[in-house]
Amino acid sequence: MQIFPCPFCGPRDEREFHFAGELGKTRPDTTADVSDSEWAQYLHTQRNEKGRVKEVWMHMTCAELFVMERDSVTMEVIEVRALRRDHE
Amino acid sequence: MKRYSALSLLREGLRGHRGWTPAWRTPEPKSAYDAVIIGGGGHGLATAYYLARKHGITHVAVIEKGWLGGGNTGRNTTAIRSNYFYPQSAALYDKSVQLYEGLSRELNYNIMFSQRGMIVTAHSEPEMEMAARQTNAMRLNGVDAELLDADQVQKLEPRLNFSPQMRYPIHGGVLQKRAGTARHDAVAWGLARAADARGVDIIQNCEVLDFLVEGGQCVGVNTSRGEIRAGAVGAAVAGHSSVLASMAGVGLPIHSYALQAFVSESIKPVLNTVVLCPPFGTYVSQSDKGGLVIGGGLDRVPSYGQRGNLPMQEAVLGGLAEMMPSLARVKLLRHWAGIVDVTPDSSPIIGPSGLKGLYLNCGWGTGGFKAIPVGGYLLAHLIATGQHHALSRPFDLDRFSTGFLVDEGAASGIPH
Numbered sequence: 001m002q003i004f005p006c007p008f009c010g011p012r013d014e015r016e017f018h019f020a021g022e023l024g025k026t027r028p029d030t031t032a033d034v035s036d037s038e039w040a041q042y043l044h045t046q047r048n049e050k051g052r053v054k055e056v057w058m059h060m061t062c063a064e065l066f067v068m069e070r071d072s073v074t075m076e077v078i079e080v081r082a083l084r085r086d087h088e
Numbered sequence: 089m090k091r092y093s094a095l096s097l098l099r100e101g102l103r104g105h106r107g108w109t110p111a112w113r114t115p116e117p118k119s120a121y122d123a124v125i126i127g128g129g130g131h132g133l134a135t136a137y138y139l140a141r142k143h144g145i146t147h148v149a150v151i152e153k154g155w156l157g158g159g160n161t162g163r164n165t166t167a168i169r170s171n172y173f174y175p176q177s178a179a180l181y182d183k184s185v186q187l188y189e190g191l192s193r194e195l196n197y198n199i200m201f202s203q204r205g206m207i208v209t210a211h212s213e214p215e216m217e218m219a220a221r222q223t224n225a226m227r228l229n230g231v232d233a234e235l236l237d238a239d240q241v242q243k244l245e246p247r248l249n250f251s252p253q254m255r256y257p258i259h260g261g262v263l264q265k266r267a268g269t270a271r272h273d274a275v276a277w278g279l280a281r282a283a284d285a286r287g288v289d290i291i292q293n294c295e296v297l298d299f300l301v302e303g304g305q306c307v308g309v310n311t312s313r314g315e316i317r318a319g320a321v322g323a324a325v326a327g328h329s330s331v332l333a334s335m336a337g338v339g340l341p342i343h344s345y346a347l348q349a350f351v352s353e354s355i356k357p358v359l360n361t362v363v364l365c366p367p368f369g370t371y372v373s374q375s376d377k378g379g380l381v382i383g384g385g386l387d388r389v390p391s392y393g394q395r396g397n398l399p400m401q402e403a404v405l406g407g408l409a410e411m412m413p414s415l416a417r418v419k420l421l422r423h424w425a426g427i428v429d430v431t432p433d434s435s436p437i438i439g440p441s442g443l444k445g446l447y448l449n450c451g452w453g454t455g456g457f458k459a460i461p462v463g464g465y466l467l468a469h470l471i472a473t474g475q476h477h478a479l480s481r482p483f484d485l486d487r488f489s490t491g492f493l494v495d496e497g498a499a500s501g502i503p504h
Contacts, residue, residue, distance in 0.1 A: 001398040002389070015399050019390060040489035044341035044432050048330035050392040072344075073392045 002075060006059040007066050007082040016061045022047055023054040023067055056083065089285030092196055111277060112284035117291045117313050121149045123471050124309055124318035126296050126332065128152025129161040130272075130457065131324035131449050133279035133290075134464020135471070140286035142465070143472035148288045149318075150280075151311060153295035157276030160326045163394075163426030164457040165349045165383040167362050167373065169206050169267035170231050173222060176482040176494050177435060178229030180462055183479055185266055187461030197278030199270045200376065206267035206362040207241060209248070211256035215366075219262045226264070234263045247358050247412050248365075255410060256367040267362060269373050269381070275460055299336045299446065306336065306445035320471045322447045324463065327392070327427025329437075329450035336443045340450070341432055341488050345386040346425040347454050348396030348404070352418045354378030368407025372415075380418060382408055386430065386454065396425035428453050432488070434497030438466050439476060439484035447471055448485070 002014040028034040028042055047053075050072055057068045069079040090096070090109055100107050123139060125132045128150050139145045152158075168188055170181035192199050210219040219235060226233035237260045242250055248258060280290055291313070300308040300317065308317035325332050327344045354377050364371035369385045384404030387397050401423070409416040430453040431437060437451035449467040452459055466480040476484065487493055 014389065014397065019388065036489040036491075040341075041339065044488045045339040046330065046341060046343055047334075048340070048342055048344055048390070049334075050328070050331050050344075053390070055390070072390060075389070075391065075393055075397075 004057070004068070004077060005080050006062065006064070007080050008062050008064050009059060012059065012061070016059060018058045018060050020056040020058050020065060023056055052078070089196070089281065111281040112290055115289045115291065117149060117151070117294060117311070117316055118289065119315070120308070120317040121289070122147040122319045123322065124148070124316055124320075125150045125322045125324065125467075126309065127159075127324040127326070128156045128280075128290060128292060129159050129324065129326065130157065130275050130279065130460035131326075131463040131467070132322075133276055133283055134460050135322055135324060135449065135467040136288040136290075136464075137279045137283040137286070138465045138468035139472060140283055140288055143468060145472055146287035148283075149291055149316065150283070150288060151291045151294045151296065151309070151316070153293070153312075155292050156280055156290065157273055160426040160428065160456055161272055161276045161460070163349065163424055164272060165371070165373070165381045166269045166272045166375075166457060167206065167267070167371070167383075168201065168270055168458040169264055169362070170458075171206065171208065171222070171226055171233065171262065171264045171267065172229070172231075172496060173225050174494050174496060175229050177496050178226065178231050180479050180483070181459060182229070182231050183465070184459045184462035187465060188270065189266075191275075191278070191461060195278040195282045197274060197281060199274045199278055201268060201270040202376075203266050203268040204361050204373075205244070205263055205265045206364065207236070207244060207261045207263050208364045208366065209241060209258050209261040211258060211365070211367050213259065216259050219260060223262050226262075232264060232266050234265070236261045236263050244360055245363055247414055248363065249411055249413055263361075269362060269375070272457060275457075279460075279464075296332065296335070299443070301336075301443070304444060306443050320445055320447065322449065322467050322471050323441070324449040324467060326450065326452065326456055327429050329429045329448070333441065333448070336441060336446055338442045338446075340437070340485075342429045342437075342451055343390050344392055344427050345389075345430055346391045346393065346396050347386050347428045348384065348400055348423065348425045350382040350401075350405070350420050351375070351422045352380040352382070353421050355380070355418060358412075358415065363411070365407065365411045368410055370404050370407030370411060372408060372411070379421060380415065386428070387425070392427055394425055394427055396423065428456070430454070433493035433495040435494040436463070436483050437485055438463070438480040439470065439486075442485065
């Protein structure tokens, strides 16, 4: 079993975490026209990188979202940080 | 190609087996081919085989960064089935079963396709309603299906847990009799041998580093063993599809996950079919050697590391112990994971990549083995004609922008 660090709760069992998505996706600006391919890009296209990845995860027991930087081959966690700006 | 037969076996037996020759050549890559297939797994080899056999295109290379069938073709649970809900999927996967049915004879290589049947159990009255719906959908799609009650399931698989204390008691199930298992290595080796005999060059230990693009068109690949030009390039690289596509500047709707499987020590025959119990997320069959071949769902962490993690092992093996308590003390021999390419609708992507001259066969997720013949058949059609076959049209990449998803993950109720 892998231990993931939650920025709020510390090291916890991987089963408490949920992969939410890749970091850096921005929802298209719906006040302007958004084409089908732009929507498809936002909804479905993934970088799905091999090696170092930056992802958004949720620690389900505290329901906080945070950024986890890890290696998708070795599964090593490199860094975690909170998404909330007020968390210092 | 030296034909294999009972007679040749007998003759070689008498001569001390000194006359066998390698099943395929080990050629040096040429500088150009009519078509280059990336990925020497089942799908890539089948593509080369059908290009040669069906379309007469034999100046073809299959390039593989490791060894033949060393990726997911050698890492699956060998189940073959077409128990799908939507007409598009049923047509696709049933074509694959049909091609598998003739493959041993066609390849002159015993792939040991054993149509022992597959049962998907139902564990409540509402699940029985869904099982009836599934059976009807399959029959309407022209796929064989039978709805079984609990007694019929027990008759086929008496070792399943029918105790009243079972957490999710078995109410019945759906049986596809034509489903079964095959020998995974034999599928790769048989296809390689047959493709090689028709002139296809199979080049192992040759990794693609980049695509050659001229005037907005893919005209070949740059590999660890030099530049290879090609009239068309086909990619069948499963879990690494995103990595390859990114070299071509193409983004794919794919996440790569590890999918684990397990094999136990050999035991006497205890199973007649392939059994899947959805509430436990576990399925199991027994190989001809007697080992139980056990599979389940995906690991929950996106991964390119070809090994699994413990929570899913616990879920799958715990599920097996509940399904068949008499197997709880059987020891495991091996355990492994393959990297599978999962799409949002759990259906494959077959079609042009967006870069001219490059065609994709990917996104099979957890079910690529069963689709090897049809995946190769359709990618060969695309490469040879530049057009979709009617079977592959619904699985084009464009479905993610048109919205015509073929959502088998939601419809089939089986782990994908």
